[in-house]
Amino acid sequence: MSAQEPSASSGNHLGARAERRWASLAVLCMVFLACVAAVAGLHYLIMPQARVETIDPTTAPISGEFVESNLGSTMEPDGSVTVRAVGQRYSFTPSCIVLPTDTPVTIRATSADVVHGILIEGTNVNTMLIPGYISVITTQFANAGERLMPCQEFCSLGHEGMWGKVKVIDKSSFLALASKTKRVSCVEQ
Numbered sequence: 001m002s003a004q005e006p007s008a009s010s011g012n013h014l015g016a017r018a019e020r021r022w023a024s025l026a027v028l029c030m031v032f033l034a035c036v037a038a039v040a041g042l043h044y045l046i047m048p049q050a051r052v053e054t055i056d057p058t059t060a061p062i063s064g065e066f067v068e069s070n071l072g073s074t075m076e077p078d079g080s081v082t083v084r085a086v087g088q089r090y091s092f093t094p095s096c097i098v099l100p101t102d103t104p105v106t107i108r109a110t111s112a113d114v115v116h117g118i119l120i121e122g123t124n125v126n127t128m129l130i131p132g133y134i135s136v137i138t139t140q141f142a143n144a145g146e147r148l149m150p151c152q153e154f155c156s157l158g159h160e161g162m163w164g165k166v167k168v169i170d171k172s173s174f175l176a177l178a179s180k181t182k183r184v185s186c187v188e189q
């Protein structure tokens with residue numbers, strides 16, 4: 001009897017050790033999962049919203065899709081409208097965008113310097129413009145009228161003066177303008 005006591009207590013001891021080992025394994029698993037969640041979260045946090053297309057920000061304003069002559073609203077063969085715009089300290093080019101009512105609109109925009117934002121009041125358009133990336137967002141306007149388009153991302157001292165506007169006009173008037181020129185701008189208005 002007395003000889004069995006030590007072996008029973010050493011069995012308890014072993015059991016306690018195994019339990020501690022499993023407990024630390026469980027804690028390790030939790031720490032690992034927390035790290036995975038943190039890394040994944042940070043990764044998505046630092047990536048821009050629309051990160052499907054990239055562009056060289058140093059050449060964006062002078063060559064390729066975002067040269068000045070290619071900016072503004074243009075009618076696509078499928079009947080939709082594409083707007084190209086560039087944000088830079090402290091303005092948008094073009095600063096006034098003309099768009100038709102009842103037409104699918106795709107906005108393609110980028111930044112030439114620092115992070116800006118583009119927001120069109122009363123619409124779903126609200127996205128960051130990040131140098132090196134093309135932000136793409138689609139929208140549609142039911143009513144004609146003017147809408148403000150501020151930069152919604154603090155881009156330094158002139159930020160509060162960085163405003164553009166969107167002139168939504170009747171679809172038929174827009175089509176008339178688009179038949180005369182490839183890029184519709186506020187100047188022809």
Ligand SMILES: [Cu+2]
Nearest residue numbers: 116151155162
């Ligand atoms: Cu800005």
